[in-house]
Amino acid sequence: DVGANLGQTLLAVKAIDRQREYLGFEPNPSCNFYLEQLIRLNGLEQVSVVPVALADESCVMQLDRYSDDPGDSSASIVPAFRDESKIKSSLFVPAFRFDDLRISNTRSSIGIVKIDVEGAESVVLSSLNTVIKRDRPLIVMEVLPVYSDENQERLVRQQSIERMLTSWNYKLYRIAKHDDGSLAGLVPIKSFGIHSNIDHCDYLAIGSERSGEIDERFELLIDRGD
Numbered sequence: 001d002v003g004a005n006l007g008q009t010l011l012a013v014k015a016i017d018r019q020r021e022y023l024g025f026e027p028n029p030s031c032n033f034y035l036e037q038l039i040r041l042n043g044l045e046q047v048s049v050v051p052v053a054l055a056d057e058s059c060v061m062q063l064d065r066y067s068d069d070p071g072d073s074s075a076s077i078v079p080a081f082r083d084e085s086k087i088k089s090s091l092f093v094p095a096f097r098f099d100d101l102r103i104s105n106t107r108s109s110i111g112i113v114k115i116d117v118e119g120a121e122s123v124v125l126s127s128l129n130t131v132i133k134r135d136r137p138l139i140v141m142e143v144l145p146v147y148s149d150e151n152q153e154r155l156v157r158q159q160s161i162e163r164m165l166t167s168w169n170y171k172l173y174r175i176a177k178h179d180d181g182s183l184a185g186l187v188p189i190k191s192f193g194i195h196s197n198i199d200h201c202d203y204l205a206i207g208s209e210r211s212g213e214i215d216e217r218f219e220l221l222i223d224r225g226d
Helices: 008-016 029-041 121-127 129-135 152-167 208-217
Strands: 022-025 047-050 059-065 089-096 112-115 138-142 170-177 183-189 202-207
Touching: 008 022, 008 029, 029 047, 112 121, 121 129, 121 138, 121 152, 152 170, 170 208, 202 208
Parallel strands: 022 047, 112 138
Antiparallel strands: 059 089, 138 202, 170 183, 170 202
């Protein structure tokens, strides 16, 4: 769980399978304090949270927060990911390549990777290159819209994600939802595209060798371009 924030995904995972081994990454110290209390008070086991960002190099990075909430879920390590004038506070956080961490409980294979990192998806995927090639996990990620072809920095990052998925022989689907937030189905897509629909931000990537599982278990929808 890359971008654990305040434990939203952690609680969802444990509600489904309390014995599922969970490994989270979260660089915001305010979120880490909250997560520590959440895990203790709920008696959650087989949970590890590493207080770092995942990146394509091990270094110190600046985390910008765009609200007064210390646990701001829109915080990003991507410089000027949003309007710089809207930055409320910044702090320096450690960032590591996944392979440099040598985390002991990754001896188990990784089945699902969730990424919600406000623009840093490509560096996280690059950091996880070894794991993805080894374990071929499902990848669930949020990728925010490019909005227009003038936003070249976002477009370049988006294209970098597409190149990596292609190199790993992964197929990409957009997760479609009903108005109440429930799953409507999956839309097979070739690329993220340039759009401004904030409802089209959640994606699933799966190794081509497992794409038959998607066809059997989920309703596939036609991308009408809306």
